[in-house]
Amino acid sequence: MKILLIGEYSRLHNSLKEGLQVLGNEVTLLGFKDGFKDFPVDFPLVKKWDYGFLKKIKLAVLKLTGYDISSYLTYKQFKQNQKHFKGFDVVQLINEHSFFCDYPHEKKILDYLFKNNKKVFLLSAGDDYTYVNYNFNHPENPSIVQPYLNGKIVDNDFSNVLKFKRKSFKKLHEFIYQNIQGVMATDIDYHIPLQNHPNYLGLIPSPINLTKFPKRELKIGDRIIIFHGINRGSYYKKGNDFFEKALAIIQQKYQDKIDVFVTENVPYNDYINRYNQAHIVLDQLYGHDQGSNALEAMAKGKVVFTNASEIFENHYKLIEKVAVNALPDVDYLVVQLSNLIENPEELKNMGQRARKFIEKEHDYLKIAQHYLAIWK
Known part of the structure; x- marks a missing residue:
């Protein structure tokens, strides 16, 4: 099979890629390198205007106009190489927000992937709309929401989680679920919120290259x-x-x-x-x-x-x-x-x-x- 894996969290997709290649499949990995962890990626994306003076300009533009320069620059990087991201038997997204873009740019990238490949699947392998909202609705369930609710984390430092409660992310979540063939959880924490969901295909544990x-x-x-x-x-x-x-x-x-x-x-x-x-x-x-x-x-x-x-x-x-x-x-x-x-x-x-x-x-x-x- 010809497979495109999108995104990287804690080496999950790298380990899966290695296993798939041993089994004779052609695998390409596209995405960010998971911050300071710096994992290998075939087509690396770099989040630009995200530090120092340029970030201040970006935030000012965002506040004045609602336009996110970083999202545009990520979309531009994808666009420059988009010919390499079509014709796959399977595309797998590591998350509902694999490209870290605002709704318009994320939707454009995903729309291209949905239209130019045979099947697209989604992983629940980190914070996403279903997982975050489940844990806010079930604060007794042990999750990262608990220290936030206990006042240990301020909104600013929890923005990567809280974003999934916004209307734009609900909209993105619905768009993705309308176009994927199914969603898989990578561990029990993500399995629990997805139980009985019509798109849910089950729990597949994280791969470890022994x-x-x-x-x-x-x-x-x-x-x-x-x-x-x-x-x-x-x-x-x-x-x-x-x-x-x-x-x-x-x-x-x-x-x-x-x-x-x-x-x-x-x-x-x-x-x-x-x-x-x-x-x-x-x-x-x-x-x-x-x-x-x-x-x-x-x-x-x-x-x-x-x-x-x-x-x-x-x-x-x-x-x-x-x-x-x-x-x-x-x-x-x-x-x-x-x-x-x-x-x-x-x-x-x-x-x-x-x-x-x-x-x-x-x-x-x-x-x-x-x-x-x-x-x-």
Whole structure:
């Protein structure tokens, strides 16, 4: 098959592309490189007029006229290469807002893709109209909406989520759903809001390219290493405030037994290299299922503090824990960390179970085959 993947979040489409290519398909990736993570893309898009003085001019023009210069410049980049984006058997959008444009320019790009390719599918792999509105309507559901409702995040810093509540995004959502062959969720957090939706084709777990993560046993010496990678832009969304408070207590309690490494806003390759020696990785709170960073750490046999709720465990019929379900509770996090530090054998065993779980449920070739079956 000839396949066009659009957009990139945490290496999801890169891993899927690798799996599809091994299975003999022709795959092209178009989109942004996911910010500072800088993932490889065949046709990279660059968001222009988004920093410094040019951004100030853009915002002034937007306020005075309603015209978004950045959206026009993204559309122009797409237009310059549009001959490369037609004639595909399958196009897959990673999100309802894959091009980060205003409604008129996003619609123009999508309209071209709908008219010039055989089938278009959508992923629910991040914030979108259905996911965001579901969580505002169900504030008890663990999601990134909870720290916002608790007043930890101001509107300005939550604009990438709040935008999906605007009328223009409802309009974009409806336009997309009228033209796609279906939508798939990449984990349980996005599966829950889509249940019973007529366009929903089911949950396909995120692919992990296991060839990049050779199987190895977690070696535990005199000290246990804890890694905490912080993306400052999503500090409260990921629950980093709880992790930092818990770590401060743990460092006092076990200063002779542990080393703690903390990084902020580093590119993907640097991030991976820095946590390679870790035994425990602190990932995120507020959810049911793991994202790509947690899955890759689990593939390396590490113990990850992440989303691993009872709903997740029931879905995969798990008898033993493959990750620690991280909750927004400092005392709880301290207890969980303490148990692992004091019981290194359980640390090693959970790491082994994590690896086996990834092999069974997230192998990139199995996932690529699942996508091919759905698309056909």
